[in-house]
Amino acid sequence: MQKTLALIKPDAVAINATGEIIKRIQTKGFRIKAMKMTRLSLEIAEDFYDVHKGKPFYDDLNSFMISGPIVAMVLEKENAIKAWRDLMGATNFKEAAEGTIRKDFGSAMEKNAVHGSDAPETAAREISFFFSKMELVG
Ligand code: CMP
Numbered sequence: 001m002q003k004t005l006a007l008i009k010p011d012a013v014a015i016n017a018t019g020e021i022i023k024r025i026q027t028k029g030f031r032i033k034a035m036k037m038t039r040l041s042l043e044i045a046e047d048f049y050d051v052h053k054g055k056p057f058y059d060d061l062n063s064f065m066i067s068g069p070i071v072a073m074v075l076e077k078e079n080a081i082k083a084w085r086d087l088m089g090a091t092n093f094k095e096a097a098e099g100t101i102r103k104d105f106g107s108a109m110e111k112n113a114v115h116g117s118d119a120p121e122t123a124a125r126e127i128s129f130f131f132s133k134m135e136l137v138g
Contacts, residue, residue, distance in 0.1 A: 002080040003033065003136075005126035007115035010068035013037075017105050018071055021114065024101060025075060028087055033074040033138040034131045040066050048129060051122075057109065064110040072130040074138075081123055084116040 008021055025032065040048070045062040052058050077083050089096030093106025093113075105113035117123035127136075 001076055001078060002120070002123075003074055003076050003127060004080040004084050004117045004123045005115075005130065006073045006075050006084055008071040008073075009111070009113055009115060010064065010066075010070055011107060011111040012105050012113040013069050013071060015105070017113065021101055021105070022071075022073075024087065025073070025084075028077075028083065030075040030077045030080065030084070031138055033076050033136045035071065035073045035138075036130070036135075037069050037071050038130075039069045042066055048126070061110050074127050074131055074136055076138075081117055081120065085118070088114050088116050 006025070008018055012018065012021060022032070042062060045065040046053075049058065049061055049065070052061065075084055087101060089100025089102035089106075091102075091112060092109060093102045093111075096103035096106060101114050102112045117126050
């Protein structure tokens with residue numbers, strides 16, 4: 001079993017897509033180990049996306065990520081990292097496959113509805129960013 005971090009971003013929360021996205025996650029057989037709604041400060045967003053520091057989209061991405069509440073979840077499944085990325089679809093919603101979350105709810109390069117960890121090391125960092133061990137109760 002593998003764990004990954006999933007975020008429902010401010011754009012998807014704002015259009016009330018949270019319930020539909022969680023439904024798709026559960027229908028695909030992920031266990032939700034932990035979940036919270038929160039709003040990031042600029043400092044926390046910049047730290048979370050530290051790997052993108054210096055890229056042209058870094059400032060816009062952080063401004064967007066603090067623009068409203070997000071939902072953070074820890075998902076568990078066999079090969080959860082890839083399975084969640086498959087369910088999300090391509091980063092650019094215009095290139096996302098039919099039936100993926102980004103295809104259905106994305107509206108811009110930043111506003112792509114959801115985030116997922118891209119590797120086991122990133123998943124470990126991102127999970128501990130939002131949740132303590134004690135909060136992984138699901
Ligand atoms: P996410 O999976 O959260 O990881 C980084 C985010 O940066 C990405 O989704 C997009 O929302 C955003 N982003 C904006 N522009 C780009 C770009 N040119 N390439 C990759 N990610 C981008």
